[in-house]
Amino acid sequence: MANKEKLFTEFVAPTTQEWLDKIEVDLKGADFQKRLVWRTNEGFNVQPFYRREDLANLKTPDALPGEFPFVRGNKKDSNVWYVRQNIVVDDPKAANAKALDILNKGIDSLGFRLPGKSVSKETVATLLDGIYCDIIEVNFATCPRHSVELAEILVAYFAEKGYDKEKVVGSIEFDPMAKMVMKGKDVTPVLEVAPKLVEVLKEYPNFRCIAVSTDALNNAGAYIVQELGYALAWGNEYLQQLVDAGVDADLAAKSIKFNMGVSENYFMEIAKFRAARLLWAQIVKQYEPKNDCACKMIINATTSTYNQTLFDSYVNLLRSQTEAMSAALGSVNQQLLIKEESHFDRIVDPSAGSYYIEHLTDALAQEAWKIFLKVEEEGGFLAAVKAGTVQDDINATNVKRHGDAAKRKEFLLGTNQFPNFTEKSEGKKAKACGCCCGHAEEEEHPFKAISSTRLAADFEDLRIHTEETKVPTAFMLTIGNLAMRQARAQFSCNFLACAGYKVIDNLGFKTVEEGVDAALEAKADIVVICSSDDEYAEYAIPAFKYLNGRAMFVVAGAPACMEDLKAAGIENFVHVKCNVLETLKEYNQKLGI
Numbered sequence: 001m002a003n004k005e006k007l008f009t010e011f012v013a014p015t016t017q018e019w020l021d022k023i024e025v026d027l028k029g030a031d032f033q034k035r036l037v038w039r040t041n042e043g044f045n046v047q048p049f050y051r052r053e054d055l056a057n058l059k060t061p062d063a064l065p066g067e068f069p070f071v072r073g074n075k076k077d078s079n080v081w082y083v084r085q086n087i088v089v090d091d092p093k094a095a096n097a098k099a100l101d102i103l104n105k106g107i108d109s110l111g112f113r114l115p116g117k118s119v120s121k122e123t124v125a126t127l128l129d130g131i132y133c134d135i136i137e138v139n140f141a142t143c144p145r146h147s148v149e150l151a152e153i154l155v156a157y158f159a160e161k162g163y164d165k166e167k168v169v170g171s172i173e174f175d176p177m178a179k180m181v182m183k184g185k186d187v188t189p190v191l192e193v194a195p196k197l198v199e200v201l202k203e204y205p206n207f208r209c210i211a212v213s214t215d216a217l218n219n220a221g222a223y224i225v226q227e228l229g230y231a232l233a234w235g236n237e238y239l240q241q242l243v244d245a246g247v248d249a250d251l252a253a254k255s256i257k258f259n260m261g262v263s264e265n266y267f268m269e270i271a272k273f274r275a276a277r278l279l280w281a282q283i284v285k286q287y288e289p290k291n292d293c294a295c296k297m298i299i300n301a302t303t304s305t306y307n308q309t310l311f312d313s314y315v316n317l318l319r320s321q322t323e324a325m326s327a328a329l330g331s332v333n334q335q336l337l338i339k340e341e342s343h344f345d346r347i348v349d350p351s352a353g354s355y356y357i358e359h360l361t362d363a364l365a366q367e368a369w370k371i372f373l374k375v376e377e378e379g380g381f382l383a384a385v386k387a388g389t390v391q392d393d394i395n396a397t398n399v400k401r402h403g404d405a406a407k408r409k410e411f412l413l414g415t416n417q418f419p420n421f422t423e424k425s426e427g428k429k430a431k432a433c434g435c436c437c438g439h440a441e442e443e444e445h446p447f448k449a450i451s452s453t454r455l456a457a458d459f460e461d462l463r464i465h466t467e468e469t470k471v472p473t474a475f476m477l478t479i480g481n482l483a484m485r486q487a488r489a490q491f492s493c494n495f496l497a498c499a500g501y502k503v504i505d506n507l508g509f510k511t512v513e514e515g516v517d518a519a520l521e522a523k524a525d526i527v528v529i530c531s532s533d534d535e536y537a538e539y540a541i542p543a544f545k546y547l548n549g550r551a552m553f554v555v556a557g558a559p560a561c562m563e564d565l566k567a568a569g570i571e572n573f574v575h576v577k578c579n580v581l582e583t584l585k586e587y588n589q590k591l592g593i
Contacts, residue, residue, distance in 0.1 A: 016051055042225035044363040050355035058362050065348045068292045069281035071274050072349040080345045082137045084109035092126035100130055109137035116143030119150045124157055134167040141173040144190045151200040165204050171257050175211035180385050182216050184449035195245040198255045208257040210238050218261025219305045220452040221398035224272050229371025236283055237381035249287040253294040262323040263304045269326035270351050271360035279365055301327035309456040310428050312414025388448035395451055405455050406581035415456040419497045425464050458581055463500040469593045473502045475524035477515035479539055480531035488530035488556035495574050499584040512543035526552045533559035541568045
């Protein structure tokens with residue numbers, strides 16, 4: 001007979017107040033709000049723990065998978081997604097060969113990026129030769145001015161092949177507003193093409209043709225809530241324009257596809273996609289579609305390039321894999337390892353019911369909705385772009401994030417934190433971004449543009465400049481308290497290696513004279529004294545005087561005696577409050593680099 005005894009009945013569930021009381025004791029007088037509550041960049045607080053009662057007033061847990069408002073995903077029975085790879089089409093035959101090769105390796109979604117001048121029946125036939133468009137997803141990106149032509153060619157090709165129109169899945173990424181947002185170019189006349197494009201493809205219900213490309217905002221450093229809020233406003237602008245042009249609301253909504261980025265903030269990104277589906281469904285509902293399926297948000301997620309780095313590039317694999325996991329658990333398209341080995345495709349919305357993620361979903365939805373409403377008050381997304389408010393917002397965030405990275409308030413592993421001391425660039429340079437549409441755009445830029453500069457770029461430029469000019473040697477003069485000198489030496493090595501300096505650590509010296517002599521023997525350009533705050537009053541000035549200008553002298557830390565050290569002529573200090581980037585640039589200048 002089965003044992004039906006309930007486990008843990010002898011334990012009384014502690015109340016929230018009891019948890020808080022215990023935390024206060026453990027904090028030993030430290031401020032709970034400052035120590036444990038996280039104030040996010042998205043504009044809301046995250047508590048250190050959540051309980052069932054925190055979900056009492058939330059609506060997100062009430063929905064079921066595959067049902068309006070689709071917060072838990074568009075599917076009921078699985079979390080299957082397409083694994084996509086994009087191919088730049090310089091040679092249609094070579095692109096086709098590459099497509100066939102990767103299809104045999106597990107890819108089931110192709111993205112062809114071809115110049116507008118290459119759009120033709122022959123090009124399409126060559127690209128799709130041997131590819132079954134009723135089995136895999138096929139996507140195309142080209143110059144917006146050639147999108148209708150491409151759509152007509154594809155429709156004729158699909159008809160010639162006899163494909164079931166319901167089984168053809170894919171897209172044409174028509175998104176002229178992306179050029180306005182990112183480049184400041186006036187392409188408003190091209191927007192008039194949208195209704196015609198939708199009309200051409202209307203008999204293919206799973207082939208979408210209007211794109212909302214907020215992955216570009218993500219790659220420009222936008223915070224999660226900014227990408228989400230502007231995605232809603234961007235999509236609504238297209239939807240409103242189509243409806244105003246006489247397109248049926250259901251058809252208009254089903255023509256829109258979102259290309260969104262996914263960054264390294266694991267749980268926040270999962271919540272972002274859940275909140276995105278929730279809010280988009282509510283927006284579409286206001287257009288009174290005949291069927292709730294028109295309210296489904298279709299998203300293609302692409303891992304961010306904003307946090308990718310040239311140095312310690314293997315860390316990029318960790319970043320992108322975590323990002324892909326966020327997308328998969330958020331029920332969005334993205335990849336082979338997590339599908340075939342981790343089986344993320346077999347579970348529908350595993351994050352549902354998580355007190356933390358449900359809270360994040362709700363909080364992100366509220367903050368993103370504020371951005372959406374603000375844009376609508378400004379006359380809609382297009383008006384906001386013309387006024388430059390969207391660009392200003394994203395650019396301000398990019399500047400702030402670069403400033404935070406310079407101060408190491410935002411970490412980039414292997415770049416501004418724990419760099420590989422011995423790694424060299426070996427000729428690696430950042431790849432320049434270029435348009436592959438082949439259309440010579442007007443030179444005028446009447447609107448503001450967005451600056452897309454990777455977060456690591458400033459440090460990489462500095463490090464490559466150092467490497468190509470002169471690599472100085474920094475010597476750790478470790479003395480005094482064992483624990484403090486080791487900690488200070490490790491901190492200083494990491495600090496200086498961010499600029500590509502050669503760093504030499506040591507076990508410790510009995511006298512400062514012994515340490516300085518060893519540094520000069522090692523031909524050091526920089527001598528960093530590493531000790532405890534109390535001992536700097538004893539060691540720093542004698543070491544500085546004995547060195548006598550034969551190398552740059554740096555004190556590791558910000559000791560209480562700093563003013564006394566400065567009065568003695570010591571001017572260089574490295575500590576946690578330093579702007580690492582600016583300090584290293586200053587050191588380069590002093591060293592003649």
